[in-house]
Amino acid sequence: MKSNDVLAARFREVILNGTWIANTNFMDQLTGTDLVTVTTKYESLNTIADLARHIHYYINGLNGFFREGTLDIRDQFSFDFAPMERQDQWDDFIVQFNEDAEDFAAMIEQLPEERMQQVFVDAKYGSYHRNIDAMIEHCYYHLGQVVLIKKLVISEHKENGSI
Template sequence: MTRTESLANRLQEVLLNGRWIANTNYKHQLEDITWEQAIKKVGSLNTIAALTYHVNYYLAGILNVFRGGELEIRDRYSFDLPPICSKEDWDNLVDEFLTNSEAFVLEVSKLPDHKLDMPFVDEKYGTYLRNLEGVIEHCYYHLGQISFLKKLIFA
């Protein structure tokens, strides 16, 4: 197995269908959440919808780079969730998240291994490998938050 295949498998696990590390994944966690639950505030914590948007924001931004575009995402905009006011709004966000997740896994699997050691966009961002490992860690971090929020909301 190549390094990119290994990274793609890890992304597939956290985003779409794995259970090895956290015994869950985003798709599993998001599939039974109503739009009202997705926007429910628990104290000062982010909502499930905000966390879903946040992770999707980064997936979409990096996908743009994979497809030959510029790195246009900025941290300060990563929680700028448009209002979720209906089931349709929530379903659209989840659908976009899952579509981007599938595309992200596919793009990573297509990267040649040597690309992992190359700078990602600019040397100040480190290598492709460093950034992809960061995406995986970032995804697990927020997956834990979503899992915890679900427990609080469903209790």
């Protein structure tokens, strides 16, 4: 199996449909989760909505790079989002996140094998392979946070009698 196919499958696993590494994925954790749960701040932790939108920010930015050839995302803006105030906003976000993640995986699959070891944007970033692999690791890192925060928030809601 080519490295781009392996990376695309691993990316789909963490975002869309896998259970092998974490026994869950972003879509399992986010789909059907109500707005109150995803926007509840637990102590000093990020909200689930902010973490999901943070990951989507990078997916969307990399999609833009693959389509247009410019990398316009910046770490300093990766948590800058308008408040999520309505359930339909959250539901629409989940649909968009899912579509953009699938687009990203499809673009990975289309990369020629020889490109995987080429420089990604600038030599300081390393290769395409390294950056795609780092994106997958970044997703798993925040998926773990989402799972824990969701448990904490739901537990707090139960204790307070709000669910």
